[in-house]
Amino acid sequence: xxxxxxxxxxxxxxxAFAAFQLGCDKDSxxxxxxxxxxxxxxxxxxxxxxxxxxxxxxxxxxxxxTTVTITNRPYSSIVDVDETSLxxxxxxxxxxxxxxxxxxxxxxxxxxxxxxxxxxxxxxxATILLVPxxxxxxxxxxxIRNTNTELISNARITFVGHEVQAEDRTMSFDAGLQVGxxxxxxxxxx
Numbered sequence: 001x002x003x004x005x006x007x008x009x010x011x012x013x014x015x016a017f018a019a020f021q022l023g024c025d026k027d028s029x030x031x032x033x034x035x036x037x038x039x040x041x042x043x044x045x046x047x048x049x050x051x052x053x054x055x056x057x058x059x060x061x062x063x064x065x066t067t068v069t070i071t072n073r074p075y076s077s078i079v080d081v082d083e084t085s086l087x088x089x090x091x092x093x094x095x096x097x098x099x100x101x102x103x104x105x106x107x108x109x110x111x112x113x114x115x116x117x118x119x120x121x122x123x124x125x126a127t128i129l130l131v132p133x134x135x136x137x138x139x140x141x142x143x144i145r146n147t148n149t150e151l152i153s154n155a156r157i158t159f160v161g162h163e164v165q166a167e168d169r170t171m172s173f174d175a176g177l178q179v180g181x182x183x184x185x186x187x188x189x190x
Contacts, residue, residue: 034087034163038175039123040069046178047155049131051141064131068175070159072118087120089171091161094128098179100153106181107135107153117164130155130179141181150182 049064072089097109116126135141144151160172 034072034074034089034120036070036072036089036091036118036159036161036171036173038068038157038159038173039071040067041157041175041177042066046180047130048184049179049181050184051136051181052145052183061133061136063129063133065127066130066177067125067127068157069123069125070116070118071123072120074121088164089118089120089161090164091116091118091126091159093160095158095160096130097156097158098153099156100151104140105153106141106151106179107131107155116161128157130177131181144181145183147183150180153179153181155179 047064047066051061053060053062070091072087074087091114093111093113095109095111096107098105098107100106110129110132112129114126114128116124118124140151143149155177157175157177158172159175160170162168162170
């Protein structure tokens with residue numbers, strides 16, 4: 001019976017050390033402490049992009065931005081990230097790609113840089129560019145000015161970044177949003 005206790009006392013630290021090493025190994029399949037996802041975008045509604053904004057008779061073309069809420073939760077309940085910086089995530093960039101079935105792609109794919117820190121076990125709200133000014137001044141968006149035409153498209157947004165404690169492990173996560181393009185305020189004839 002005593003040899004069984006000695007065996008257990010010797011084997012437990014070895015197993016714990018092996019599990020720790022496996023979790024810290026760069027080649028391990030356990031590559032992250034957190035799960036990142038977009039929990040809300042544009043307050044859950046489709047985005048309306050006015051190709052030409054009309055205010056008090058003045059016409060202007062403006063870039064469109066949207067609000068994104070990013071949530072960071074623990075990957076596993078085994079790793080306690082509540083009281084440490086382990087699991088803090090830095091979103092360093094994003095890519096927006098548009099898909100549509102009508103009148104061609106309204107906005108060319110583009111990438112943006114950002115620096116959004118999402119601490120472990122938290123939710124952070126940020127603003128990103130959704131439609132650049134240059135795309136409203138070229139076809140097909142330029143062609144729908146002063147018409148009753150509307151282009152419906154889906155924007156796929158891919159965010160990239162890394163855990164603050166592991167800069168060498170880049171992760172990505174996606175979100176999607178429907179975007180309607182039109183000259184909405186031009187119905188008055190101005």
